[in-house]
Amino acid sequence: MMRRSSVCLMFLILATVAGCKHSAATSPALKARAAGTAIAASSGGQQIGETGTALKDPLVVQVNDDHGTAVQGALVEFRGPAGVHFDPAAVLTDSSGQATTTIRLGTIAGRYQISAVTPGKSQSATIQAVETALGYQQELGYLLAEKYCDRCHDPESSVERVSNYDNLEVKPHPFTEGDTLNKMSDADLVAIIQHGGPALNRSALMPPYGNTLSAADVRALIASIRAVADPPYQPAGTVYARK
Amino acid sequence: MLFGDPVRAFGVVSLVLLAALAIAPAKDHFSEWHGYQQRYLSLIRDRGDAVSLRRRFQPGIRQVWLPELGVVDRCTTCHEGLKEASLADVHEQPFREHPAIPHKLDEFGCVICHRGQGAATTVAEAHHSERAGEEPILPARYIESGCGQCHQNALTGTPHLNQGRIMLARYGCVHCHTVKLPDGSAMTASDNPPSLAHVADKTTREWIYSWLKDPQAYAVSATMPNYKLSDADASDISAFLISSSTPRAGDTAAVEVKSTASADPSAGASLYGESFCASCHAVQNAAGNVVGGDVGPELTRIGNKAKPEWLQAWLENPRSYDPTTLMPHYRFTPQQIAILAGFLKNKSDADYGAGVRLAPATQQQIVHGKKLVAELGCAACHQINGVRSPENFAPDLSRIGSKPLAQIVFLPGMQHALPNYIAAKIQQPRAFGPGLKMPQFTLTTPQTDDLTNALLALTDRSYTMPDTLRVAAVQDTNYQPAGRAGKLMSDLACFSCHRINGRGSDMAPDLTWEGSSVQRQWLDDFLKNPNTLRPSLIRRMPRFNLSDDDRKELTDYILVVYQSPDIDPDIAPMAANPPAMVEHGRQLFYSKYACQSCHIADTKTDKGYIGPTLTAVGSRLTPAWIYAWLKDPQALRPGTIEPNQKISDDDARALTAFLMTLKGSGGQEAKR
Known part of the structure; x- marks a missing residue:
């Protein structure tokens, strides 16, 4: 008995602290005690974190049966692209039908599509969530945007920050607005950040930050705007002719 | 034989030589x-x-x-x-x-x-x-530790390292562990654990027992770790703490209140709100979220903890119980104290500690409790009568980031790498041996990663780096204003929110140059009744019931001492400016610089919600300050988000002239 509990403890420690590659493989097969037919996202999707780090909030999904009531003890498996680590990778739903996992993103910056699968009775149910990993420069820009830009450019207010978006006569573009911002070149974005809206014949409500932010800061800001754009930004790269 | 025939021997040796010559390129090739x-x-x-x-x-x-x-x-x-x-x-x-x-x-x-x-x-x-x-x-999640070897300051691009360092100070790690930095300074704690010298005035033995058993059950945001004490040990420690506590005059004397409870049941909540208690104290709401500041303790179940008499005495003057507290002396009226104490008393949970019945403490228990307190190092954080603060209680962590793996005993099955060891020590300290004293902290995976980042930055290499690469941390100074005003500022705990001359918190504006910035009448009015300058802020200056003398003392001191040498009061005189210049300034304000995107100069038309409201700026700020601010905001307050627009001298003068005409009605009301 003692040995078993110490083995359990050991596994717990392994699962929480050890490297990513083994824990999914070594996890003992969980036996589902019940099966649901539908799976729904509860919270933890659409998060933005740094490459290789754990996301701040856990991913929570809900398993329901045909009648929409929560199912306890249903097996939920989390899957993602290589490099993504789930802690735990498979879990049984709790009494409110929810399964929770902490996600650690991979080391390549970009969007990660995560799926949560529950086997179900006849066929499995899947829900997908997208999480974004930022590299160093993008993260720096993201933090700068939080300090200097989001008060106007983010229409959502948070507990700590009341948005100024609705107060502005000319509405700024939220940075996630890929439809508009993806069409603007890096040079245009640099101009508008450094010299203000009038630099591109736009509203003077956007002040110039060229004397306040360094050139590296502005580059970082643009990198972060590109990273969070929805639909995703496709850089206009060189077109290589194939031999 | 082989050497019998010289030709054959020559051939064989040549072949061997050739083969030997091919080894190196072949090794490279494969x-x-x-x-x-x-x-x-x-x-x-x-x-x-x-x-x-x-x-x-x-x-x-x-x-x-x-x-x-x-x-x-x-x-x-x-x-x-x-x-x-x-x-x-x-x-x-x-x-x-x-x-x-x-x-x-x-x-x-x-x-x-x-x-x-x-x-x-x-x-x-x-x-x-x-x-x-x-x-x-190193796994990618710890990469910021590399930056921390040279950069002792908080970089914008290293949020995890910064957070880890804050946690080292805030979770009290450095009370027990020494963390010296390469520049010779030592990391200092920022958590200010309460003195337990008079704890019996404040709370009951039963509460101490319940708290020791599981601090997070009382307050989810509590930073005190769980020592996983047995019932008997927790009971003995609580017995010792109560017996070692000395009474303090005034702590138990109930404040005399004429009408004990207010007729209005919402008076407590509104006084709590008006006094901006939530700027520092959090409360867990019905949804389970902890809402409010983290400077003071969480108050969700304060009614379970604090004795009513103590709570009143504390609200009357917190400094009489704890001279070093960050809480200001609000100068509440007895009526207000009764209302607020009643309101806080009701912040309790009937289930908390309901089953705790402790038999009266025996001498044996007290002696054993004292032994435990010394063993567990309680006095490293808390002041406790009769127990000296232990020195070098826990291992020195100054170079933990370079701890040789040969010195580490890993848990079976664990990857033999330093970050894994550090993270496991933080998350499961007692797993490394039954006799280990390090308590169990309640930390999420991202928090553990952040702490590990901060610890991994403490390397041998950080000591051997060339000095040119090192960036020092911004250390708090021990600035203390002198005289009666200085005493008043300590009493009002100005430094708990404001920063002056490199000391204090960044919750409220830096006041180092406040004397150059504001006008006397406004400052006096503001101290009397602080009105809101920035509409979007949730943390605001509370109102202290200052006497006229105290207000004058503070106003005089601030206006005389907190003067910036870079601001020339003559550059933009107070005298009336020509109307044409004012009109030009107004046009610049609204058209060229579009200041209304962040500021409100006229409540009828402007909606800017980011910077301070400017409707009465002409009666608040000095023209010299406005002019200097327009020229370079970051020079006056580093890190402020108003962009430096390199405004020309003429434009800055016109804008100042316009802003000085905004006298507002707020100022008039305050004067009345």
Whole structure:
């Protein structure tokens, strides 16, 4: 008995602290005690974190049966692209039908599509969530945007920050607005950040930050705007002719 | 025989020699790195810029050698594309472009940040070697620890490292562990644990018992760790703490209140709100979220903890119980104290500690409790009568980031790497041995990662770095204003929110140059009744019931002492400016500089919600300050988000003239 509990403890420690590659493989097969037919996202999707780090909030999904009531003890498996680590990778739903996992993103910056699968009775149910990993420069820009830009450019207010978006006569573009911002070149974005809206014949409500932010800061800001754009930004790269 | 025939012997020896000569090139050819270089060449062959990529490619082993940093890194032998921006779309390792960072790879090498074995030329040795003292490569989530070896300051781009350092100070780690920094200074704690010298005045033995058993059950945001005490041990410690506590005059004397409870049941909640208690204290709401500041303790169940008499005495003057508290002396009226104490008393949970019945303490229990308190090092954080604060209680962590792996006892099954050890020590300290004293902290995975980052930055290398690379931390000064005003400022705990001359918190504006900034009448009115300057802020200056004398003392002191030498009061005189200039300033305000995007100059038309409201700025700020601010805001308050627009002298003068005409009605009301 003692040995078993110490083995359990050991596994717990392994699962929480050890490297990513083994824990999914070594996890003992969980036996589902019940099966649901539908799976729904509860919270933890659409998060933005740094490459290789754990996301701040856990991913929570809900398993329901045909009648929409929560199912306890249903097996939920989390899957993602290589490099993504789930802690735990498979879990049984709790009494409110929810399964929770902490996600650690991979080391390549970009969007990660995560799926949560529950086997179900006849066929499995899947829900997908997208999480974004930022590299160093993008993260720096993201933090700068939080300090200097989001008060106007983010229409959502948070507990700590009341948005100024609705107060502005000319509405700024939220940075996630890929439809508009993806069409603007890096040079245009640099101009508008450094010299203000009038630099591109736009509203003077956007002040110039060229004397306040360094050139590296502005580059970082643009990198972060590109990273969070929805639909995703496709850089206009060189077109290589194939031999 | 072989040597019988000289010709044959010559032939054989020649062949052996030839074969021996071929060993070296063959070894290179069949080496791992050669394979990677071949793969790189085939990868770039079909790309548009193959010619220039091919030109920059150098075959053979390559290395970055930096003698002054002790770096010999051969990583670039395989990681060929690190500096090739055109390979941004290649995600295949080892050919990816290095993500953009502020440093050049040639100046710092790789292992300073990534660890691993730089001199190795095989993947297994370079990345995964765990042999005697060799470090494997650092997982990406700890990469910010590399920055922390030189940058003792908080960088914008290293949020995890910064957070980890804050946690080292805030969770009290440095009360027990010494953390010296390469510049000779030591990390200091920021959590200000309460003195327990008079704890019996404040709370009951039963509460102490319940708290010791599980601090987070009382307050989810509590930073005190769980010592996993047995019932008997918790009971003995609580017995000792109560018996060692000395009474303090005034703590138990109930404040005389004429009408004990207010007729209005919401009076308590509104006084709590008006006094901006939530700027520092949090409360857990019905949804389970902890809402409010984290400067003072969480008050969700304060009614379970504090004795009513003590609570009243505390609200009357917190400094009489704890002279070092961060809480201001509000100068509440007895009526207000009764209302607020009643309101806080009701913040209780009937279930909390309901089953706790402790038999009266025996002498034996008290003696055992004292022994436990000494053993567990309680006095490292708390002041306790009769127990001296232990020195070097826990291992020194000044160089934990370079702890040789040979000195570490890993748990079975654990990867033999330093970050894994540190993270496991933080998350499961007692798993490493039954007799270990380190308590159990309640930390999430991201929090553990952040702390591990901060600890991994404490390396031997950080001591040997050239001084030119080191960036010192911004240390708090021990500035203390003098005289009666200084005493008043301590009593009002100004430094708990404001920063002055490098000391204090950043919750409220820096007041170092406040004397140059504001006008006397406004300052006096503000201290009497602080009105809101920034509409979007949730944390605001509370109202202290200051006497006229105290207000005058503070106003005089601030206006005389907190003067900036860079602000010339004559540059923009108070005298009336020509109306044309004012009108020009108004046009600049609304058109050229579009200040209304962030500020409100006229409540009828403007909606800017970011900067302070300017409707009465002409009666608040001095023209010299406005002028200097317009010219360069960051020079007056570093880090302020108003952009420096390099406004010309003429424009700044016109804008100042316009702003000085905004006298507002608020100022008039306050004067009345």
